[in-house]
Amino acid sequence: MHYDPKNSIKIPLDTLSIGMFVTAIEDNKRVNLSNAGRVSSQRAIDELKKNSIKYAWVDQSLSVKGCVFKPVKLTEDDPEETSPIKFKRVHKSRFSHQKRASRIIREAKTLAHRILNQTFAGNSVHVDELERWADDLIEQVLVDSDALHCVSALRNKDEYLLEHSVNVATLLVSFGKHLGLSKEELKQVAIGGIIHDIGKIKVDDKILHKPGRLTPEEFEHMKGHQTHAQQMIGSVVGVSDISRDVCLMHHEKLDGQGYPEGLSGDQISIYGRMSSIVDIYDALTADRCYKRGMSSAEAFKILLSLTPFQLDKKMVYKFINCVGIYPVGALVELSDGKVGIVWTSNSGNPLKPEVKCFYSRKYHRFIDVCFVDLKHSQLNIEKAIAPSQLEVDPSPFYDI
Known part of the structure; x- marks a missing residue:
């Protein structure tokens, strides 16, 4: 059964009766279109009252014959602001935000790809190339982070290295905003996220894309990507200490058992602690050539199991609070x-x-x-x- 919100009228909830076709409900001037359907019982009406719903929008043409409608007279303060049409416009706004988010994600993949190629060829990379993109990313997070995370939730295991870098950057900005970092700090963690796996360009492809568990020797080779990163980050002109920490500390652990330096405790900055959490979370939830991605809930359990010895427990809880028990895009x-x-x-x-x-x-x-x-x-x-x-x-x- 299809309905058109334009055909709906607004009625007080206490005049709603069995047989009316509800297209929306209204609470506190927020209209919700998700409860469309014909009222089948008094219990359904009582449940709406219990949830403090004040008004319902109903379609007369789809309601049972004989229903008596008592429309609310819309005032100048009220007309479109609380109508289903307005709600449609809210989704239209989300559409434009999501289009912009898609552009930012595409641009980020292009930048990440170019940086990997330039560093592999031994050419220098200028942070200036990343700064405008980082500014766009931060603005998008501040305006509509939901649209951004919905776009970044779409994954392609064949583009893992690029997507992982972009997602880490995106999550770091959202996490940083949640922690109250300054706009300049957000920019630098975004740049650090894009370049955080720069060393993997030097890893043997057969090991990087091996569809199975790595041998101890292969794992040692893989760990070498951070040693390569230490050397390669010098070719990134204008890189900040914050971006450097994001890149070089995301495999360090609080107990000193990480790499490449075996740093521990307070030797690992807040930016390094953030990046280690975000890096693990994104890797766990992504499809890889050798494993299927897990749900956010499963990933959270693993993150918590790594506290307090490897990951900062307070920071992990703050990260979960930031992305939500059920993250946008999940x-x-x-x-x-x-x-x-x-x-x-x-x-x-x-x-x-x-x-x-x-x-x-x-x-x-x-x-x-x-x-x-x-x-x-x-x-x-x-x-x-x-x-x-x-x-x-x-x-x-x-x-x-």
């Missing part, structure tokens, strides 16, 4: 069997984000795309799903 299954993408975060209640649903595991079929705002729904998240655990391809649904 796949989740709801309690009614619907599967969707976490679309918008909810800082007030991280367990209740907005989810873009596109598939039903209950009926084993695709469904009409709908946005479910769990703040105003009886549904909840049953579990997080890694893309590899889903029986269908979710990638087309990451577009707005």
Whole structure:
């Protein structure tokens, strides 16, 4: 059954009755289109009242004949600001933000690729090339980080090295913003993220892309990428100490068992501690040539298991708080069997984000795309799903 928000009228919730077709509900001037459907019981109405819903938007043409409608008279303060049409415009705004985020991610991959080629050829790289991009990235995080993280959640295991560098940079900026870093610090951690794996260009491809566990000798060779990075970072003209720490400390551990220097405790700066957490998280959640990516929930468990000896425990908790229990871009299954993408975060209640649903595991079929705002729904998240655990391809649904 299809409906058009333009055909909806706003009524007080206490006039809502069984048989009316609800296209949206309104709480505190926020309109939510995720609860569309015909009211089938008094219990459903009581549940909305219990959740402090004040108004409903209903489609008269799709409601049962005989329903009595008592529209609210819209005032000048109220008309479009609380209509489903306005809500559509909010999603249109997300569309433009997501297009911009896609451009930033594409540009970052191009930059990362060029830097790897230049350093492999022994040519110098100028930080100036990265600064404008870093400024764009920071602005996007400040304006709409959800759009950015939704775009970066789309992965291609054949582009792992480039995507990993870009995602680490993106996550570092979001994490840094959460920690209250200055704009200049955010710029430098972004640059550090893009170049953090610069040394891998010197690693044997057969080892770098080996589809299986590395032998002890191969692992020692792999660890050498950080020794190469120490030498190569000197060719990055204008690199800051912050960017250097992100690059050279992301494999150091608090207990001194990391590499390349075996630094420990306070020898590892806040930027090094941030990058080690972000690097591990992104590597765990990505599909690789030798393993499937895991869900965010599984990755969080591993990060916590590495505290307090390898990773900073307080920082890990702050990182989890930053990206959310269910990060934007993650796949989740709801309690009614619907599967969707976490679309918008909810800082007030991280367990209740907005989810873009596109598939039903209950009926084993695709469904009409709908946005479910769990703040105003009886549904909840049953579990997080890694893309590899889903029986269908979710990638087309990451577009707005």
